[in-house]
Amino acid sequence: MIFPNCAPFRTGFLKYELKTLPNVAEVATLGGMVKQYQVVMDPQKLVAYRVTQQDVAQALRRANQETGGAVLEMGEREYMVRASGYLQSLEDFKSVPxxxxxxxxxxxxxxxxxxxxxxxxxxxxxxxxxxxxxxGGVVILRSGKNAREALQAVKNKLETLKASLPPGVELVTTYDRSQLIDRAINNLSYKLLEEFGVVALVCLLFLWHLRSSLVAINHVTDGHPGCLYCDAVSGHQREHLCPWVGLPLRSGQWLMRQWS
Incomplete structure (x- = not known):
């Protein structure tokens, strides 16, 4: 890995490319070195030339700025005059009066x-x-958005950006939250099917009639998820794991009321 060249590439290219994705709020950076121009003053030369540290700081501020001028009218057109004075090299710094x-x-x-x-x-x-x-960098998502879709968009974007990496630089994913989300969805789906099977078996044993049991089973398996989905769509309740985990408990309470 070409370590000195990674930080400018990450901050100046990868960060802004990822921030253009929808539902991405910020890309926090960590590690790396930021290049800067360092001025090491010689105390003896400062005394010899009668220059103070404040003089050096003020001269650098005056030299490293852009100044706007008036408007020049030529040929029925207006041209804005601007003087660019940003320091861009070591020689520019050394030439500051x-x-x-x-x-x-x-x-x-x-x-x-x-x-x-x-x-x-x-x-x-x-x-x-x-x-x-x-x-490295940490992709921060917007609050209340679909994290799974946003993370998939980030991964697709990173795959397209790998072709633009400098030679010797490798892009490694250290933490992918979408894997946790997928495991939670798979586990919840299995548990819900398991609970629905238990509820259907209890209904069949207590009623001992197939068509009557199907009515109760249909009410439990379709009614409660439908209510949760309508609440999530209407904005009264966010669609996350908590209401779905409580679904078997609500189904059990409904069965107890039916046969109490």
């Missing part, structure tokens, strides 16, 4: 300080299976 000397020659930043590239100070790191540092 600080003050004029006694002879009128400007004192440049490169004369009193060393300008270099370095990593931003970090508060944490990310590792994967003890193999070294990695960069």
């Amino acid at each position: 600080l003050r004029a000397s006694a002879t009128g020659v400007p004192v440049l930043l490169g004369q009193v300080a060393t300008v270099q590239l370095g990593p931003e100070m970090r508060r944490g790191v990310a590792e994967l299976d003890g193999e070294g540092e990695v960069v």
